[in-house]
Amino acid sequence: MLRLLIGKELRELRRTTNATWLLVGLALLVGLALYNGYAYYTTRSAFLRQSQQTTYAQFIAQGDKNPHLGAHFGFYAYKPTADLALLDNGVEDYTGNSFYLEPHKRGEVKFREVSDATALRSFGFLNVGYFAQLLLPLFIFLLTHNLFSKEWENGTIKLVLSARVSTGQLLAGKLLAAGVVVGAVVLLLALGPLGLLAWHLGPSGLTPLLPTYACYVAGLVLYAALLTVLGGAVSLLTRNSALSLVVLAGFWLLGVFLVPRLTGELARRTHPATTAVEFDDYTFHDMQYGVGHEGTKDERRAALADSVMAYYGVKRLEDLPVYFIPITIEAAEESDGRVMDRAYAAIERNEARQNRLVQLSALLSPFLAFRELSLHLTATDLDTHRDFAAQAETHRRRVGRIVDAFYQKNTVAGNAFWRTVPQFAYAAPGLGWRLRHATGPVLLLLGWSVVAVSLLVLAKKISL
Amino acid sequence: MLQAENLTKRYGTHLALDHLNLAIPSGEVYCLLGSNGAGKSTTINIFLGFMPASSGRALIDGLEVAVNNHATRNLVAYIPEIVNLYPTLTGLENLAFFSGLSGFRYSHTELTDFTRTAGLQAEALDQRVSGYSKGMRQKVGIAIALAKQAKALFLDEPTSGLDPHASNEFAQVIRRLSQQGVCTLMATHDLLMAKELGHRIGIMHQGRLRQELRADQVDYAELTNLYLATVNQPT
Numbered sequence: 001m002l003r004l005l006i007g008k009e010l011r012e013l014r015r016t017t018n019a020t021w022l023l024v025g026l027a028l029l030v031g032l033a034l035y036n037g038y039a040y041y042t043t044r045s046a047f048l049r050q051s052q053q054t055t056y057a058q059f060i061a062q063g064d065k066n067p068h069l070g071a072h073f074g075f076y077a078y079k080p081t082a083d084l085a086l087l088d089n090g091v092e093d094y095t096g097n098s099f100y101l102e103p104h105k106r107g108e109v110k111f112r113e114v115s116d117a118t119a120l121r122s123f124g125f126l127n128v129g130y131f132a133q134l135l136l137p138l139f140i141f142l143l144t145h146n147l148f149s150k151e152w153e154n155g156t157i158k159l160v161l162s163a164r165v166s167t168g169q170l171l172a173g174k175l176l177a178a179g180v181v182v183g184a185v186v187l188l189l190a191l192g193p194l195g196l197l198a199w200h201l202g203p204s205g206l207t208p209l210l211p212t213y214a215c216y217v218a219g220l221v222l223y224a225a226l227l228t229v230l231g232g233a234v235s236l237l238t239r240n241s242a243l244s245l246v247v248l249a250g251f252w253l254l255g256v257f258l259v260p261r262l263t264g265e266l267a268r269r270t271h272p273a274t275t276a277v278e279f280d281d282y283t284f285h286d287m288q289y290g291v292g293h294e295g296t297k298d299e300r301r302a303a304l305a306d307s308v309m310a311y312y313g314v315k316r317l318e319d320l321p322v323y324f325i326p327i328t329i330e331a332a333e334e335s336d337g338r339v340m341d342r343a344y345a346a347i348e349r350n351e352a353r354q355n356r357l358v359q360l361s362a363l364l365s366p367f368l369a370f371r372e373l374s375l376h377l378t379a380t381d382l383d384t385h386r387d388f389a390a391q392a393e394t395h396r397r398r399v400g401r402i403v404d405a406f407y408q409k410n411t412v413a414g415n416a417f418w419r420t421v422p423q424f425a426y427a428a429p430g431l432g433w434r435l436r437h438a439t440g441p442v443l444l445l446l447g448w449s450v451v452a453v454s455l456l457v458l459a460k461k462i463s464l
Numbered sequence: 465m466l467q468a469e470n471l472t473k474r475y476g477t478h479l480a481l482d483h484l485n486l487a488i489p490s491g492e493v494y495c496l497l498g499s500n501g502a503g504k505s506t507t508i509n510i511f512l513g514f515m516p517a518s519s520g521r522a523l524i525d526g527l528e529v530a531v532n533n534h535a536t537r538n539l540v541a542y543i544p545e546i547v548n549l550y551p552t553l554t555g556l557e558n559l560a561f562f563s564g565l566s567g568f569r570y571s572h573t574e575l576t577d578f579t580r581t582a583g584l585q586a587e588a589l590d591q592r593v594s595g596y597s598k599g600m601r602q603k604v605g606i607a608i609a610l611a612k613q614a615k616a617l618f619l620d621e622p623t624s625g626l627d628p629h630a631s632n633e634f635a636q637v638i639r640r641l642s643q644q645g646v647c648t649l650m651a652t653h654d655l656l657m658a659k660e661l662g663h664r665i666g667i668m669h670q671g672r673l674r675q676e677l678r679a680d681q682v683d684y685a686e687l688t689n690l691y692l693a694t695v696n697q698p699t
Contacts, residue, residue: 004564008553015552015592155548159608162512162542162618163565166534 001165005173006180009147013181019143026139026185029131034192037086037127042200045081048097052078052424060418067407068329070418071400074102077392077424082379083201083209087193087216088129090380099392101424103329103400104336128189129378132220133371134256136185137227141248144178144231146241148463153241167464171232171456178228186224190217212431216377222445223370229452230366236459255365263361267354274347282346286339294335304331326407333400348386355382359440366448372441379428383437388426395424465490465647466511466616470520473506473671480506482671483520488664490615493638493648495662495679497655499695502668504651508618511649512542524616538566541614545621547605551594555584555604558593563611570611581640582606583633599630606637617641619650623657635661655691659684667694 013019059075077099085092151157160170194213198206231248238244274282294300305317308327317324362369375381399421406417435442468486472479481503488494496504509515511522513533522529524536549558559575570578579589584603593601602622609617617638623631631654638648638661652658658665659679667675667690674694682690 001565001567004561008550008557008561011557012550012552154550155544155546156550158512158514158542158544159548159562159605160565161514162537162540163562163612164534164538164567165565 001169002173002176005165005170006177009174009177010180013177022139022142023181026135027188029126029135030128030185030188030192033126033128033131034196036125037089037129037193038196038200040089040125040127041081041083041086044085048078048080051098052076052080056423060421061415062418064412064414066411067403067413067417068103068326070413071103071403074100075424077101077395077426079385079388079392079426082384082428083197083205084212084216084378085380086197087127088374088378088380089125089127090129090375090378091382091385092380093125095382095385099389099396101392101396101399103403104333128193129371129374132189132223133367133374136189136224137252137256137367138249139185140178140182140224140227141231141245141252143181144228145235145245145248147174147178147232148236148459149239149241149244152239161464167460170464171236171460175228175232178232179225182224182228186217186220189220212377212434215431215435216374219370219373219377219442219445222449223366223373226366226445226449226452229449229456233452233456233459236456236463239463252367255367259361259365260358260368263358267357270357271350271353273354274350279343279347283339283343286342287336290335291338291342300331300335301328304328322408323411326404329407330401330404333397333404337397351382362441362444363447366445369441369444369448373438373445376434376438376441379434381437384428384434387429391426392424395422398422465492465525466494466649467523468507468511468520469523471507471510471517471522472519473503473510473515474518479671481510481517484671484673486666486673488647488649490645490647491642492663493642493650493661495658495665496649496651496668497653497658497665497691498651498668499653501670502695503671504668505620506671507668508542508620508649508651511616512540512618513537539615540618541609541612541616542618543602543605543609543620543622545624546598547601549593549596549601549604552592554590554592555579555596555600556589558604559607559611562608566612568611568613575607575611578607578610579603581610582637583630599626602626602630602634606634610637610641615646617646617648617650619648619652621652622650623652623654631657655687656684659687667691669694669697 055075059073062070062073065073079097079099081092081097146153151160161167165173194206197209197213201209234247235241235244238247289296290300295303304327305324308320308324309315309317312320312322314320358368359372362372372381376383402421403413406413410417466486466488468484471481471484471486473481480501484503484507486494486507496507498504506515510517511524511529513529513536516530524539527536527539529536549555550561553561556572556575556579559578560570563570563575563578576586576589580586582603584600584607588596588600593604596604605622619638623634626634635657638650642648642663650658650662659682662679665675665677665679665682665687666673674697675690677687677690
């Protein structure tokens with residue numbers, strides 16, 4: 001029975017000219033999304049890899065210098081492009097990708113792609129993630145808006161209902177038929193990037209990605225399925241194709257454009273971001289007097305001198321067996337580090353509050369729930385970015401400690417020393433970490449699935 | 465085969481069907497006459513399970529429709545005033561689909577036999593239904609009913625808009641089915657068709673069955689007068 005229903009739906013679809021053009025257009029868009037994603041991933045990852053190697057090579061070949069001055073030469077820590085950024089580049093363009101490792105200063109992540117992009121970039125970047133979040137729902141709604149309503153409009157519903165088929169079979173058959181078409185598109189979205197990654201990385205590079213990739217595809221399947229059921233439910237509930245299309249297109253517009261913008265604005269107003277001036281004001285006082293009000297810089301320096309002289313059992317700084325300046329640098333580094341940690345923690349807390357509000361808006365929009373999941377799984381989310389910034393900062397302090405330790409006994413550092421300073425290599429957290437951070441979006445997607453199925457059950461009760 | 469026991473349907477305060485009692489044995493063609501809103505289509509819709517009765521029972525082959533809707537659907541076929549089919553499918557594909565929905569899998573030859581019996585030209589079978597006339601659609605509807613091997617046939621104004629030749633062909637098919645034991649409940653405005661085709665005729669007015677008579681006991685003129693007298697009765 002199901003095969004009969006599916007076959008008839010697909011035959012009707014095949015013979016509908018509009019549907020054919022819709023599918024052709026869709027295939028072209030998927031092709032373009034794949035090309036864009038691949039080009040973005042390959043060019044960017046190659047560029048960042050090369051940049052990281054170049055700046056580090058320059059650092060370790062800087063020659064003889066005072067160790068502290070040499071440390072100021074610095075080098076960049078680059079966030080490598082995540083392999084799954086081929087699917088979705090997430091917030092990468094907005095967060096930047098490089099962190100300058102230099103003494104005293106906690107670096108800001110620099111080189112945001114959007115700063116070099118044209119205004120057209122504000123419309124988004126067409127890749128698989130963008131397609132899945134924005135265009136796939138529209139396609140599904142165009143496909144399903146008349147899935148049931150056409151039976152009333154054609155007048156065939158009475159003939160169908162007078163047959164032996166049960167309403168459950170009818171429902172399942174039609175939804176599965178839509179599922180076959182949607183499934184074909186999802187399959188294309190799943191296999192296309194996988195093929196490109198396999199081609200680019202080879203089997204050994206691809207294998208570690210497969211568990212995360214499987215989770216992404218599972219999320220995509222759930223998302224597409226819930227939208228298909230939602231489209232079918234609205235079609236059954238309204239029994240009018242035009243009305244159904246208006247309802248579904250309105251829901252799409254609301255969920256894709258209006259809700260994110262309104263929530264963004266609300267987040268901005270309820271939890272305003274700290275400005276650069278406010279940040280400087282905030283940190284200036286702590287820098288001058290210490291996080292725990294330990295005293296002025298001079299007072300803290302005097303206290304440090306006393307404790308170091310006591311440690312070495314001498315009465316004068318000149319009698320110390322080590323240079324005192326690197327010790328003051330190290331102490332200042334630690335003190336300023338505490339100031340910056342506190343300031344950045346405040347910023348991150350504010351960002352987290354803003355983000356929570358944005359994530360909550362997925363209660364009104366399944367598209368946003370999938371977007372969040374997509375970002376987390378492809379390691380292009382804000383949490384991963386923060387993790388990168390934290391690891392880069394840790395590395396910066398580690399470099400500082402290495403240089404200061406060397407400086408306590410040497411006034412000149414040569415390439416032999418610089419080569420001992422470790423290169424930065426960022427390893428993004430694994431799947432378990434990602435899934436823990438994606439619990440919210442996963443629950444929201446499941447919640448939306450329950451809503452879609454409930455609506456379908458209600459529609460069946462009312463209409464069939 | 466078909467029984468209505470005090471069948472009643474209310475829409476708010478409006479009484480669309482008022483305690484209808486009816487019993488139609490196998491092989492009988494029962495024609496329901498009446499003006500628009502008399503309750504003819506409501507009766508058929510309740511028998512088909514498209515709407516619930518407010519009170520009373522509709523039974524098909526002893527099974528109560530409201531309780532055994534799925535089982536009673538297996539026993540009936542329905543031909544509406546306009547047989548609506550899937551426009552992008554051919555006549556044969558529509559027939560295969562609807563008979564499939566009723567659990568029958570027929571070969572191409574068997575399907576063609578049904579359409580031939582229903583009077584559909586062979587050259588039309590593989591054309592899309594979007595190009596069919598009303599009469600051709602009606603014939604596909606008959607073929608669907610034949611293919612479903614129904615025990616009871618419900619016809620709602622089936623000859624409305626058909627030319628005399630098509631109407632005559634339609635009547636012949638119904639007669640043949642009647643001879644095979646299929647019972648038919650037909651709602652119609654066509655008094656002549658009711659007189660020629662029906663075994664019994666019921667005249668409804670304002671939801672009630674006002675007259676019931678044997679078709680062979682009245683001539684066309686008497687039927688017309690009786691019909692007009694019934695439907696012109698004051699409320």
